[in-house]
Amino acid sequence: MDKFVIKCKRKNVEEDESGIKLKEPRVNNVEPSVDKELTFRRIRGDNLNCDYTMLYSQKEADELLKECEENLQYNTGDLARVHVFGKWHSIPRKQVAHGDPGLTYTFSGISVPARPWTPLLLRIREKISKxxxxxxxxxxxNRYKDGSDxxxxxxxxxxxxxxxSPIASFTLGQPRDFIFKHAESRGKEAKRIILPVKIELQHGSLLMMNYPTNVYWYxxxxxxxxxxxxxxxxxxxQMVKL
Structure with a gap:
């Protein structure tokens, strides 16, 4: 798979809607397969370590999206808000968690308990693990109703x-831009000049965010x-009980 290494020094740069300059990861012209031997595109940079592939075909992804829309139920009330800078705000998307008994996920002042696994989610998890x-x-x-979320x-x-541990990000539905920014290149007090990296996450795709990506990149x-x-x-x- 070494031939799929992405050299992040490439100078192909564009701007997003907010005017931020972005670096396009280099990809090869080979279409990723959706059979048992998936083709992963390796995305590498300054402590950036990700792998990307198409996990499901268009038809399979369409069926999964339909099943998700019919069966998934999302959090409401206090679990649909976050505490940021001393104020409570509604989460700009719908959200829910599932997992093993007793697991929770805490962020921005809220603790989200895991609901039991469903057959649909177990099926997807098994595919990703395989x-x-x-x-x-x-x-x-997370459910984004449209581009405003x-x-x-x-x-x-x-x-x-x-x-x-790695995080496996699986996408269904509308392709969206996913932006990585190095921790030392953010804001007015940036210590280094490292261009953001943009990946358009496609319908049915899987992005593996491997260590140490989450240490150095937002x-x-x-x-x-x-x-x-x-x-x-x-x-x-992969979570632990606290």
């Missing part, structure tokens, strides 16, 4: 995460108001 060789006991699901910059560094899903379709994202994780 192609990656990784075990997962928890999944956080979004997720701000953050790192997945919660105490419940097993140290150095990621986000910025608003794209021109987009009108639903996106569902599942991040499978």
């Amino acid at each position: 192609v990656t060789g990784q075990a997962f006991n928890f999944v956080l699901i 979004h997720m701000g910059e953050h790192r997945d560094d919660e105490k419940e995460l097993v140290p150095k 990621h986000s899903l910025p608003a794209r108001k021109r987009l009108t379709s639903v996106r569902i994202n599942m991040t499978f994780r």
Whole structure:
């Protein structure tokens, strides 16, 4: 798979809707397969370590999205809000978690308990574990109704995460831009100049965020108001009980 290494020094740069310059990861011209031997595209940079593939065919992904829309139920009330800078805000998307008994996920002032696994989620988890060789006991699901729903910059560094474990990000529905920004190149007091990396996550795709990506890189899903379709994202994780 070495031929799929992405050299992040490439100078192919564009701007997103907010005017931020972005670096396009280099990819080869080979279409990734969707059979048992998946082709992973390796995305590498300054402590950036990700692998990307198409996990399901268009037809399979369409069926899964339909099944998710019919069966998944999302959090409401206090579990649908976050505490940021001393104020409570509604989460700009729908959210729910499933996993092994007793697991929770704490972020931005809320603790999200895991609901029991469903046959649908177990089926997807088994597929991801089979192609990656990784075990997962928890999944956080975000539903974006359209391009207005979004997720701000953050790192997945919660105490419940097993140290150095990968996070498997599975996407269904509307393709969306996923932006990585190096921790030392953010804001007015940036210490280094490292261009952000943008990946368009496709319907039926899997992005593996491997160690040490979440130590050094923030990621986000910025608003794209021109987009009108639903996106569902599942991040499978290995968690511990605190």
